[in-house]
Amino acid sequence: MNFYKQAATAIDHLDTKQGSVKGSIAAAGLGSGANGKEGKRVLAYRPILQPLSDSLKLLDVERKIFPQKVPTGAPSSKNLLLVLLHDLLFSKDAKIQASDKWPPKMAVMRHATRLKAELVKLQIKKGLTNKESFEMEGGNIAAMIPRYVRCNSNVVDHATLIEHLTSGPKPFKLVETPSYPPEPQTFFRDPHLDELLVFAPSTKFDQNPDYVNGGIILQDKASCFPAKVLMQDWDGEEGEIIDGTCRAAPGNKTSFISALMGNEGKVHAFERSHQRFKTLEKMLGRASCKNVAAKRADFLESKPGDFAKVTRILLDPSCSGSGIVNRLDYLLEDAEPEDDDVKAERLDKLASFQLQMIRHAMKFPAAKRIVYSTCSVHKEEDEEVVLSALECPEARDYGWKLAPRSQVLPSWERRGITEHLNGDQGEKVVGGQIRIHSAHQHPYWTVLADGVIRCVPGEDHTNGFFVSCFIKGDASGTTDQKRKRSTEEDEEDADVLSADGEVGAGEDEAPEATAISSRKQKKNKRKKKKKASSVTAAVLQSTDGQ
Numbered sequence: 001m002n003f004y005k006q007a008a009t010a011i012d013h014l015d016t017k018q019g020s021v022k023g024s025i026a027a028a029g030l031g032s033g034a035n036g037k038e039g040k041r042v043l044a045y046r047p048i049l050q051p052l053s054d055s056l057k058l059l060d061v062e063r064k065i066f067p068q069k070v071p072t073g074a075p076s077s078k079n080l081l082l083v084l085l086h087d088l089l090f091s092k093d094a095k096i097q098a099s100d101k102w103p104p105k106m107a108v109m110r111h112a113t114r115l116k117a118e119l120v121k122l123q124i125k126k127g128l129t130n131k132e133s134f135e136m137e138g139g140n141i142a143a144m145i146p147r148y149v150r151c152n153s154n155v156v157d158h159a160t161l162i163e164h165l166t167s168g169p170k171p172f173k174l175v176e177t178p179s180y181p182p183e184p185q186t187f188f189r190d191p192h193l194d195e196l197l198v199f200a201p202s203t204k205f206d207q208n209p210d211y212v213n214g215g216i217i218l219q220d221k222a223s224c225f226p227a228k229v230l231m232q233d234w235d236g237e238e239g240e241i242i243d244g245t246c247r248a249a250p251g252n253k254t255s256f257i258s259a260l261m262g263n264e265g266k267v268h269a270f271e272r273s274h275q276r277f278k279t280l281e282k283m284l285g286r287a288s289c290k291n292v293a294a295k296r297a298d299f300l301e302s303k304p305g306d307f308a309k310v311t312r313i314l315l316d317p318s319c320s321g322s323g324i325v326n327r328l329d330y331l332l333e334d335a336e337p338e339d340d341d342v343k344a345e346r347l348d349k350l351a352s353f354q355l356q357m358i359r360h361a362m363k364f365p366a367a368k369r370i371v372y373s374t375c376s377v378h379k380e381e382d383e384e385v386v387l388s389a390l391e392c393p394e395a396r397d398y399g400w401k402l403a404p405r406s407q408v409l410p411s412w413e414r415r416g417i418t419e420h421l422n423g424d425q426g427e428k429v430v431g432g433q434i435r436i437h438s439a440h441q442h443p444y445w446t447v448l449a450d451g452v453i454r455c456v457p458g459e460d461h462t463n464g465f466f467v468s469c470f471i472k473g474d475a476s477g478t479t480d481q482k483r484k485r486s487t488e489e490d491e492e493d494a495d496v497l498s499a500d501g502e503v504g505a506g507e508d509e510a511p512e513a514t515a516i517s518s519r520k521q522k523k524n525k526r527k528k529k530k531k532a533s534s535v536t537a538a539v540l541q542s543t544d545g546q
């Protein structure tokens with residue numbers, strides 16, 4: 001009885017916007033244990049329970065038990081009814097856990113048969129296979145995001161993990177063709193990331209031995225991208241890594257980097273928050289990361305000269321988190337949009353901090369690859385930060401440019417938004433090294449946009465996410481030895497690519513660069529040989545001090 005009142009109070013709290021979902025549940029005294037989870041489940045089903053209650057006019061028919069005006073401190077009738085309906089229709093035992101003589105329970109039970117029949121009708125109408133699928137209704141995008149399992153090669157190899165998953169008392173079935181959302185008890189290999197396996201959204205792993213021993217890491221697909229892009233073509237001899245903002249819990253990007261390095265070499269993991277750092281070592285231990293040196297330190301206060309061997313840096317700094325789809329967010333009724341000025345100011349502050357982090361990373365002497373990512377969908381924190389970074393003094397002084405698509409998970413179709421990158425569409429000095437004229441939308445911006453990744457919740461089976469990569473010199477990860485071996489080939493490519501500055505557009509729109517004209521003769525000879533994919537690199541090369 002008490003639980004129902006508390007759960008209803010939590011929803012009242014939420015409806016009057018007195019706090020977040022978590023805060024409201026805590027404020028109603030539900031805690032974070034089983035009762036807290038129950039409270040959340042009620043919320044998740046509200047989009048279906050509310051119309052059901054309305055269609056049977058329950059509040060009206062039972063107005064004596066569920067009056068419109070309730071005594072101070074009591075939960076609203078509307079939400080008390082909702083939590084009772086939840087337990088009757090969606091709880092494991094399909095029962096209201098209260099005395100049969102409790103009037104609210106008696107009132108609901110008077111309509112139980114009709115309620116159950118209405119629910120079945122609705123289920124058939126919507127073509128749903130089971131009642132639980134209602135949770136995915138009502139725009140509940142988060143509930144549609146598959147459960148992604150990253151195989152942590154620090155603990156278990158891929159083949160062994162698949163063998164474990166497909167055997168045992170409750171085996172999963174490995175299906176060859178991806179289909180979203182995956183069917184319960186099945187999984188498939190992720191089409192973009194070798195390390196990922198894709199399961200039905202509600203699949204539980206908390207008792208799975210591979211999860212318990214750290215072989216399975218539950219990590220959203222998009223959040224695997226930054227480490228993957230950072231470590232492209234890593235050969236183990238190149239140098240060391242910095243994760244500038246690693247966060248103790250979950251710290252998944254850090255442990256993915258560690259695994260992609262074969263648990264060898266060195267990752268310097270920075271986390272400035274005392275609280276988060278405390279659990280960092282525990283988390284790294286669980287993921288068996290032997291090559292991570294954790295530091296409770298502010299990355300912005302690190303001295304680049306002290307990290308002479310660091311060649312790659314991951315920056316996943318604090319952001320608005322606007323891409324994270326909280327399965328409960330949409331339950332807030334009539335949520336008022338944030339005031340435009342307040343939002344602009346907040347994003348402005350975040351963007352300045354994010355830019356500061358990138359500028360600092362650009363100063364590391366041996367760095368040649370910086371991956372910048374956010375779980376935000378706001379252009380202010382994504383493309384616009386990238387543009388500002390390309391225009392900052394550090395980019396100019398050290399020669400940083402944006403990596404082309406070929407180095408940033410090329411198989412991922414959704415790229416950046418060109419309009420967010422073309423600024424005032426006028427003359428631009430990018431990296432201080434070249435002047436770009438763009439009376440119209442110049443292909444340059446399109447190519448920049450193509451170099452970054454976006455993920456859109458509800459469309460890409462992930463949370464909202466953004467990934468970009470800055471490179472300097474030969475940032476492909478090739479070592480000096482490798483580079484020597486391929487020098488001739490690279491030089492030839494570079495000549496051709498530099499000369500291809502017009503990117504398929506009219507020459508009038510090509511970036512001005514004196515070096516380009518001297519190479520045009522070579523270009524004309526070789527142009528036919530080049531594939532369309534050289535376009536990206538061509539423009540980027542042309543921004544690099546030609």
Ligand SMILES: C[S@@+](CC[C@H](N)C(=O)[O-])C[C@H]1O[C@@H](n2cnc3c(N)ncnc32)[C@H](O)[C@@H]1O
Pocket residue numbers: 223244245246247248249250251252253254270271272273276297298299300316317318319
């Ligand atoms: C978005 S989270 C990083 C998530 C992490 N990459 C992961 O995969 O779990 C950002 C983290 O950066 C930390 N942070 C923010 N500014 C920092 C700084 N200047 N130096 C080190 N850590 C910082 C925050 O405390 C926060 O834990």
